[in-house]
Amino acid sequence: MSVQAVTTKLISTLGNKESLVPIMVKDGVDSMSLTYKSYKEGGLVEGIDRGIDEFGTQAIWIGGIPFFKFLIDKTIYKKAKINPQVDPRIIANKEYSAWALKNAKGIMTNNKTQSVKEAIKNCLTDGGKKAKNLYISKVMAATALTLGAFLFLTKMKQNNTKNIVKKEMNNNVNDNKLQTQVKTGNNSPSFKGIVKSMTEGVLFNPVHNMKIIDAGITTERLSCSRNKVEFCEHAIKEGGFLFFIYGFGNLIEKGINKFSLKVLKKPIDASIDVISDKSLVQALNDNKILSDLAKMPKNMKSLTEKLNFFTENPDNILVKAAKQSKIVSTVKDKTGKIFIDTSKYIDLKEAEKLAENLKNIDKCYKCSNMPVSKFINKLKILKIASVGANVGISCLFLGYLIPKMIYEYRNKKTGTTKFHVAENIKNEKK
Secondary structure, rough: OOOHHHHHHHHHHHOOOOOOHHHHHHHHHHHHHHHHHHHHHOOOHHHHHHHHHHHHHHHHHHHHHHHHHHHHHHHHHHHHHHOEEEEOHHHHHHHHHHHHOOOOOOOOOOOOOOOOOHHHHHHHHOOOOHHHHHHHHHHHHHHHHHHHHHHHHHHHHHHHHHHHHHHHHHHOOHHHHOOOOOOOOOOOHHHHHHOOOOOOHHHHOOHHHHHHHHHHHHHHHHOOOOOOOHHHHHHHHHHHEEEHHHHHHHHHHHHHHHHHHHHHOOOOOOHHHHOOHHHHHHHHOOOOHHHHHHHOOOOOOHHHHHHHHHHHOOHHHHHHHHHHOOOOEEEEOOOOOOEEEOOOOOHHHHHHOOOOOHHHHHHHHHHHHHHHHHHHHHHHHHHHHHHHHHHHHHHHHHHHHHHHHHHHHOOOOOOOOOOOHHHHHHHHHO
């Protein structure tokens, strides 16, 4: 694979709003910096405590839901004879499901012996109720089990830290008395759980679904805090993490994209896959973007007509771009021929946004007085810089600012950056 292909794949993944990878990268930087800072300021005991918390949580946070969903797919779904890859949003809409069944072609990607038509048909045997309810139950069960795993990790970590401190004290019974007494309050601060509505938008989006996990982890961390200082440290850490992961990153991206369009006259809202695709270069050369976009059904058209546009216009630049940006999924038949996978949901709102992005690209290209290749190269460079800046700025805040704020707060409240939980355990033992 060429360097350009690797770069495109990397930027495509990091710039995908529905991908967990950019969140994982930012969380990894956050975890490593906090663990290092804990070891440096609080010593080995806090380093171990923080390391178990951060990296254990990351493993559960990233792998928990997929793992439990996998188990449910292989047991309950298999027994119910329902293919878990058929999107329930299709089944829940009568017009959409009728279109999907009529236009279904190819073989399911997770079952080489089952056709797309057969998989959709199985889900519609009772009007789709069973398939949709099973999916919602799966997401809720996987979420609950993941949060349960995190709670187990938290209790295990706290017991481990307590045992380490007690063992150190038993091995050093003749040590001098503690010179510093850390002033902390009760060990059981009160916290009301965060209530978050699990709307369909959350259930069907992996990033939004992760917000439920984050809310639960934040709630459990705060409620399980071992003293008020740790409670506030968790509040700083979790609040900062949620803001920079889900809020600040989007603000950075929107700001950069707006600046690029308004000032540089280079629209970079579309994914790097769309910008790098040869189809876009060809469409700009042939001056066919606006004519292709004009074929897209307007709002007054029926849902079936809007969906037919994607199956009936394979050479349309919008359809090609929608496939590149994964708005439209594809599937193969036994001979290797490619079709649109009608078992996967087509987000028409995202398709409309993509159409607007293509229109901006066409407009700016015509005003640029540049050859197509040079114009596209500038878009790619700006897109790469945009994604890099977004991830880099967020990592800078998460890797430096948040840990610094935590230990500045600790020093202010306790007069030291040492691990106050360990000090509390020692005081209780004495």
